[in-house]
Amino acid sequence: MLESMPNWLLKRAELTPNRTAIESEDEHISFYDLHTRSRSLARKLASLNIQRGDTVAFLLENGIHTVETIHALEYIGAVIVPLNNRLTASELNYQLRDSQANLLIFDQVFADKAIKACEQTSTNATSFTDVLDLDEFDFDIITEFQLNAHHTIMYTSGTTGSPKGVILTYGNHWWSAIGSSLNLGLHDNDKWLCAVPMFHMSGLSIIMRSVIYGIPIVIQKQFQPEKANEAIIHQGVTIVSVVTAMLTRMLATITEPYPKTFRCMLLGGGPAPLPLLKDCTEKGIPVYQTYGMTETASQIVTLSSEYMLTKIGSAGKPLFHSDIKIEVDGRRAQPNEIGEIIVKGPTVTKGYLHREEETVNAIKNGWLYTGDLGYLDEDGFLYVVDRRSDLIISGGENVYPAEIEATLLAHPDVIEAGVTGIVDETWGQVPIAFVVTKSHVTEQQLRTFCQEKLARYKLPKRIYFVKELPRNGANKLLRRELIHFIDESED
Numbered sequence: 001m002l003e004s005m006p007n008w009l010l011k012r013a014e015l016t017p018n019r020t021a022i023e024s025e026d027e028h029i030s031f032y033d034l035h036t037r038s039r040s041l042a043r044k045l046a047s048l049n050i051q052r053g054d055t056v057a058f059l060l061e062n063g064i065h066t067v068e069t070i071h072a073l074e075y076i077g078a079v080i081v082p083l084n085n086r087l088t089a090s091e092l093n094y095q096l097r098d099s100q101a102n103l104l105i106f107d108q109v110f111a112d113k114a115i116k117a118c119e120q121t122s123t124n125a126t127s128f129t130d131v132l133d134l135d136e137f138d139f140d141i142i143t144e145f146q147l148n149a150h151h152t153i154m155y156t157s158g159t160t161g162s163p164k165g166v167i168l169t170y171g172n173h174w175w176s177a178i179g180s181s182l183n184l185g186l187h188d189n190d191k192w193l194c195a196v197p198m199f200h201m202s203g204l205s206i207i208m209r210s211v212i213y214g215i216p217i218v219i220q221k222q223f224q225p226e227k228a229n230e231a232i233i234h235q236g237v238t239i240v241s242v243v244t245a246m247l248t249r250m251l252a253t254i255t256e257p258y259p260k261t262f263r264c265m266l267l268g269g270g271p272a273p274l275p276l277l278k279d280c281t282e283k284g285i286p287v288y289q290t291y292g293m294t295e296t297a298s299q300i301v302t303l304s305s306e307y308m309l310t311k312i313g314s315a316g317k318p319l320f321h322s323d324i325k326i327e328v329d330g331r332r333a334q335p336n337e338i339g340e341i342i343v344k345g346p347t348v349t350k351g352y353l354h355r356e357e358e359t360v361n362a363i364k365n366g367w368l369y370t371g372d373l374g375y376l377d378e379d380g381f382l383y384v385v386d387r388r389s390d391l392i393i394s395g396g397e398n399v400y401p402a403e404i405e406a407t408l409l410a411h412p413d414v415i416e417a418g419v420t421g422i423v424d425e426t427w428g429q430v431p432i433a434f435v436v437t438k439s440h441v442t443e444q445q446l447r448t449f450c451q452e453k454l455a456r457y458k459l460p461k462r463i464y465f466v467k468e469l470p471r472n473g474a475n476k477l478l479r480r481e482l483i484h485f486i487d488e489s490e491d
Contacts, residue, residue, distance in 0.1 A: 004146050005174070008211045009035050009071045020216040022064050023191075023235070029064065031214070038071035043136035045072060048103065048126070052077030052142070055099050055153070057123070058199075059083045059092070059106040059114050062221050065128055066198050067207055069105060075141040079150045081165075082199035085110055086397075086455045091163075092117035095155050098354065099165055105131060147171030153353055154201060156294045156398060163403075165353030166294045175346035176205060176297040177212045179319035183302050184239070184264055184288070190215045193237045195223040195246075196396070202241050202268060205298040225249035232258050243269035243396030244276065244428050247287075251279055264288050268299060269396040270384075270428060277308050291315030291384055295368055297347040300324070301382050314381040321345050325367075326376055333375065338385055341372045390479045392421035392429045397457045399431055401479055404460060407453050408433060413441040418469045419460065420482040433460035434469060434482050 009031070012021075017032035029037070050056060056078045060066040073080050081099045083092055085107075096104060096117060104125040106114035111127060118125045151170045155163040192210060194217045196202040210217045218231050228250055231237040238261055242250070247267060265280070268290045280287050287308050292299035301324060303316030318324045322345030326333035333339040348368045351359030362369050374384040392399040401419035408417035416436040421429040435446070443463045450459055470481035 004144050007143050007145055010143060012211050012214055016214050019214055022067060022217055022219060024064055024219045038068045039075055039141060041068050041072035042075035042141060044131050044134040046139050047134050047137035050076055050078055050103055054102045055079045055081060057081035057083050057096060057101040057104045059085050059110045061107050062198050062219055070207060077142045079153060081153045084199050088453060089113045089116035090453055096121050096123045099153050145170045154294050164355060167350045167353055168297050172297040172347050173208045175321060177209045179321055182320040186213055190238045191236050192217045193231050193240045195220040195228050196241050201294050201298050225253045229254050232262055238263045241266045244272050245395045245426060248276060258285060270393045274312055289315055291382060295349045300343050300347060311381050314383050317380055335378045336375050338373055338375045341370045341374045342367045392431050394429050394457050395427040399458050404431055404458055407450050408435055411449050413437050413439050416469050418477050418479060418482050420479045430461040433463045434466050434485055435463060
């Protein structure tokens with residue numbers, strides 16, 4: 001079993017120093033440039049007494065400086081905590097405390113939020129620009145990665161409302177990159193567009209794959225469909241990572257056919273609607289649907305483009321080094337029998353930070369119990385029926401109803417709260433809420449209350465007032481029945 005290997009960027013700078021690593025609107029840099037700039041940044045961070053094993057969080061926009069920060073922290077041997085810059089200061093504060101972050105590096109645009117997030121924590125905060133002004137501290141950079149060592153702590157919403165820190169190792173990221181290359185192949189002219197956030201697993205995986213494969217990435221600060229199409233048509237991009245909402249907007253703004261060199265639209269965040277897939281087929285756009293999660297370091301199941309219309313709704317088959325099965329009452333399910341999706345492979349997380357019980361419950365004999373429901377057809381193709389039971393996927397973001405419910409219940413006038421998702425043309429799904437109140441309160445008052453505690457994409461699109469919420473005999477909330485209460489609330 002492979003236990004260690006050379007530092008990826010250091011090795012890449014040695015093998016192909018002059019090859020382009022990153023293209024942005026402002027500049028193009030080589031792998032050697034990326035190495036020297038990341039090493040310099042590491043030495044500046046070391047002057048702040050950041051050492052191997054320390055936990056360092058970042059609150060940064062997409063950019064070359066974010067890639068440099070990630071590699072600089074690898075050179076130090078620090079554990080990286082990418083923070084969602086769309087979260088509120090209160091939400092960030094929880095993740096900083098839970099991860100016990102020594103330092104938070106932020107872009108100036110997030111300064112107020114970052115400083116507030118660090119209140120009542122042991123975390124020091126500094127802007128990226130201030131780090132650049134520091135003197136370099138000479139130290140020996142990490143030249144060899146231990147594949148079992150912690151690389152990243154990435155937070156994902158918990159089913160009880162509290163985010164969980166998913167521990168990902170160097171090995172998880174390595175095998176994810178290898179599995180993807182065995183599935184998609186690797187071409188000399190490959191170039192990956194990164195318009196998804198780098199604090200997401202999808203964005204971070206592109207950074208890892210770039211240095212491992214030796215291919216350039218085109219960085220866009222934020223997703224704009226016109227710019228994404230431009231990168232494909234005129235900048236030579238061959239692979240793009242998207243969610244359904246992004247792909248829909250790209251197709252709506254396309255002005256000319258994609259070149260034949262374009263190889264793959266890697267689609268995550270849930271199954272694509274049939275009309276969208278047919279539109280892609282008519283336009284000659286290859287779409288690879290995927291299934292994965294933070295706990296598997298990106299996709300672990302992928303549907304090749306040749307099956308996009310013959311296996312409609314399927315996420316595909318597991319990557320080369322991974323395995324999947326459906327379990328019902330402790331036994332392997334029959335073909336087309338719905339049960340819990342469980343996965344196994346070298347990309348599966350070691351567990352959840354500070355959550356031993358949840359780790360033990362989720363990972364058994366190397367198998368990760370996803371909590372998702374699905375089935376395998378006679379040919380072994382995976383179909384996801386329900387994602388983590390009540391999970392809402394809005395514009396590629398995971399939204400758990402329990403977190404929104406907990407926020408609503410914190411309001412003094414709310415007695416009960418239930419949240420579910422509804423179909424939305426733009427975002428795929430959006431959350432809506434149902435509340436039972438003890439005194440008069442308006443929808444706007446509740447939305448304002450939530451705005452202070454929740455990211456914008458988590459805010460309920462509508463809040464309905466009802467007399468009671470649907471519950472079973474055990475008094476458990478029946479979220480799937482909530483949608484039927486809309487009419488009642490408007491009587």
